[in-house]
Amino acid sequence: MGRYVLRRLLQLVPVFIGTTFLIYLLVWALPGDPFAGKCGERACPDAYVTRMREEFNLDENVFVQYFRYLGNLLQGDFGQTFSGTSVGELIANAYPVTVRLAIVALLIEGIIGLIAGILTGLRSGGFLDNLVLVSTLFLISIPVFVTGYVLQTVLGLRLGIINPTVSSEAGFGELVVPGFVLGSLSMAYVARLTRTSIAENSRSDYVRTAVAKGLEPRRVVGVHLLRNSLIPVVTFLGVDLGSLMGGAIVTEGIFNIRGIGGLIFRSIATREGATVTGVVVLLVIVYLLMNLLVDVLYAVLDPRIRYV
Known part of the structure; x- marks a missing residue:
């Protein structure tokens, strides 16, 4: 390894x-x-x-x-802007906020998407399966900015459950709703991908063999079925972290989050090439490292995979 x-x-x-x-x-x-x-x-x-x-x-x-x-x-x-400001300082101020937002979104889409996909994959064709299929199709069909504005208006302005905008500290608690908005589309894809993978692998020979040996259903699902079914899901989640960080412009704009998305937007509008280059290079590093992590996780999930 x-x-x-x-x-x-x-x-x-x-x-x-x-x-x-x-x-x-x-x-x-x-x-x-x-x-x-x-x-x-x-x-x-x-x-x-x-x-x-x-x-x-x-x-x-x-x-x-x-x-x-x-x-x-x-x-x-990372260079300097045309006004003499260090690009590294701009990134250092904005990057932690976006990282927290992306982590919250990744956790939400991973937990909810996996649970929904596992339950519907094991019991396809039932009421819960149809409910998840309809709701995920609904999330896929709606643009992210519409979801953000609806949740901001209903939960923030009308019900007062959340603050309509995120404070400058941007703690994890304040980022739950923006994280849900940012990860809602990917959450729908994770649920559908997990459902399809589990439904397909449940008819595999190794699952039939495990059942024929008399193993408990919990062990068959947890050890044999789930681990093999998670490989495409882990691939999607690993690559999606970089997408969440780079695609947070709309979500950060709706909830007034001072992160990387807003920094990229302002830099493009003012043609600050040094800032745009520095931020995108940092996102490239995230993509490369996450791809390496996903490849290593393959061997953990599937014992048949061996790296030499």
Whole structure:
């Protein structure tokens, strides 16, 4: 296992370089003036534009720009905005909030989705199965911003159960409803994926053999059926963590959460390429590490999988 993890970490290096280069190229090599609108309604003076282009290495070849950026990135320097603010400080202030929100959303979609999928997969065709299928289809059909506004209006403004907006501290308790909104779509997919996987594996030969041996139903489900059925679900949940962090723009906007989503939106609107690049590079790292974790969990769930 140790050799496999080391080999996978080495494989992540070219993937990281390739993806970050594409991100850098897409952000900085796009046509247009990044300094447009930085000086109000009037065009920026030529001296200002020249100085800024030299400071951000925009006069250099894109490959030279990228490797200079990569060298600074390996030292923990994410660069600076056009106003001189450290991108690392902006990320450090916004990232913990989004991480907490993504963890809450992941727990909600994992727990509720798995329970609903397991119950309906074991007893397909009944009332509960139809109820889950209809409710998950309902969640899939409704946009996330509609779910967010409905819960904010009903639970926050009318019933007063929650605060309509999240405070600056953004504790885990305040993030339960926003986390449900953020993870509602994925929760529906987890429930359906779990249901389908369990229903399919319940007809497998190894399940019939376990039942024929006289094993208790609880052991058949928990040890044999559930572990093998969770492999596609774990794959989805592992990849979804990065999606939740990068796709929280709408949810953070509805509940006034100062996280990564709002930071990306403001940076795109003001053409702050350094901030956009830094945030997306961080999300790439999350995706790569979560994929490695999912691969390691495969061996835990399925004893037939062995890494050498």
